[in-house]
Amino acid sequence: MHHLISPQDLSTTQINELIALAGRIIESPSSYSEICKGKKLATLFYEPSTRTRLSFEAAMLNLGGSVLGFSSADSSSAAKGESVADTIRVISSYADICAMRHPKEGAPMVAAMHSRIPVINAGDGGHNHPTQTLTDLLTISRLKGRLDHLTIGCCGDLKFGRTVHSLVNAMARYEGVRFVFISPEELKIPAYLRSDVLDSAGISYKETKNLEEVMPELDVLYMTRVQRERFFNEEDYIRLKDLFILDAEKMKYARPDMLVMHPLPRVNEISTEVDSDPRAVYFKQAEYGMYIRMALILTLLSDPENKKEALVC
Amino acid sequence: MLNISGLNEGYVLDHIKAGDGMDIYTYLGLDKLDTEVALIKNVKSNKMGKKDIIKIEGSYDLDFDMLGVMDPNITIDVIKDGRIIEKRKPNMPEMVEGIIKCKNPRCITTIEQELVHRFRLTDRTKGTYRCVYCEQSFKKK
Incomplete structure (x- = not known):
């Protein structure tokens, strides 16, 4: 593995290995606390995302490495018109690995094509967010004890919600997984995902607008935020943002062991009264995000095929 | 029924999905050619019901890759000395x-x-x- 651009870059074996490594890190963090000493992670964030950036930075610091980077395009040379290709060529000389978030889809792919260091896609527009997917897989794996034979409900913005697209792509490879998509008509899961990923593999799924009705079927309910920045039209955003709100009343329909997940930040799609429900695991999920990023950084830096020989990790 | 004469040398792009002829005409840059070009829309077809046809007279470097991307079901007749010397399908490059x-x-x-x-x-x-x-x-x- 040279880079991680799309969840599809990872084989099932690689995913399972990353989850296993994250598990070992969780069990014994001190064993890994200096393993990346002397290594640098560059966080190239062309759009703000405090949570993901801090998660990456905390991951590298927990491994004993250090971090550098920028947190918005305004504070980078992109503001002067520098291309992604040129930026990564320069950063390749300064850091050992980089995490890139960019509002335009495919930007991390362009970076990987010109980079001498491993590039991790930390989210590109509405496209891919592979480390969120790994976070979700680690969360499900640790809290459900398996990744197969599960019914995953995805609710909210399934059209622009890249976390859902990536999750569907990743979970589709596990046996016996079925999906329930809960969204308004305008925010349905894209046709290409239905045809290329689900239909082509014969994976069972259904689409509905009624959350309560399908709650009892679900092993996992993955809630998403309707994101203002994905809409060109403010009116559409306002009309659609409050259609699905998970509250204590709706939780009564859920199984006692169902997990409520959310990539965060939430706005109001999950009522705060749900936070105290033991089935609400979104804050735990955020914590797992840091551990899986530690596992990923460690794995990429350990790959002998990746640049900068004499890697200690 | 329109009557458009045969070609001496060039290409006939046949079995174009009805309605797509103008797009293919544009993508191939046929509007920039000085030679005779005919775009015939909604021609009756036993196989397709209706189809579009493009005829290009004269020597022209036809982009078979572009045709494959636009519509892999097009049939291409290569014409020389007033006869069809080859029937081809577009390429579908990876x-x-x-x-x-x-x-x-x-x-x-x-x-x-x-x-x-x-x-x-x-x-x-x-x-x-x-x-x-x-x-x-x-x-x-």
């Missing part, structure tokens, strides 16, 4: 570079002008090409 453009407003190619637009064939049966950067499928219209 990768096309710099031929078609990604129309996704969120794609990195919209802000980085020097990037070569690249599309990968992801479904040979359906003839689906996707942008290698953002994975948006190519749509003619």
Whole structure:
């Protein structure tokens, strides 16, 4: 593995290995606390995302490495018109690995094509967010004890919600997984995902607008935020943002062991009264995000095929 | 029924899906040719019901890759000395570079002008090409 651009870059074996490594890190963090000493992670964030950036930075610091980077395009040379290709060529000389978030889809792919260091896609527009997917897989794996034979409900913005697209792509490879998509008509899961990923593999799924009705079927309910920045039209955003709100009343329909997940930040799609429900695991999920990023950084830096020989990790 | 004379030398692009003829005419840059070109729309077809046909007279470097991306079901008659000397189907290359453009407003190619637009064939049966950067499928219209 040279880079991680799309969840599809990872084989099932690689995913399972990353989850296993994250598990070992969780069990014994001190064993890994200096393993990346002397290594640098560059966080190239062309759009703000405090949570993901801090998660990456905390991951590298927990491994004993250090971090550098920028947190918005305004504070980078992109503001002067520098291309992604040129930026990564320069950063390749300064850091050992980089995490890139960019509002335009495919930007991390362009970076990987010109980079001498491993590039991790930390989210590109509405496209891919592979480390969120790994976070979700680690969360499900640790809290459900398996990744197969599960019914995953995805609710909210399934059209622009890249976390859902990536999750569907990743979970589709596990046996016996079925999906329930809960969204308004305008925010349905894209046709290409239905045809290329689900239909082509014969994976069972259904689409509905009624959350309560399908709650009892679900092993996992993955809630998403309707994101203002994905809409060109403010009116559409306002009309659609409050259609699905998970509250204590709706939780009564859920199984006692169902997990409520959310990539965060939430706005109001999950009522705060749900936070105290033991089935609400979104804050735990955020914590797992840091551990899986530690596992990923460690794995990429350990790959002998990746640049900068004499890697200690 | 329109009567358009046969060609002496050139190409007949037959079995174009009805309504797509003008797009193919545009993508092939036929509007820039000085030679005779005929675009015939909604021709009766036993196989297709209706179809479009394009006839190009004269020597012309036909882009078989572009035709494959636009419509792999087109039939190409190569004409020489007033006769069909070859019947061909368009190519369907695994990768096309710099031929078609990604129309996704969120794609990195919209802000980085020097990037070569690249599309990968992801479904040979359906003839689906996707942008290698953002994975948006190519749509003619």
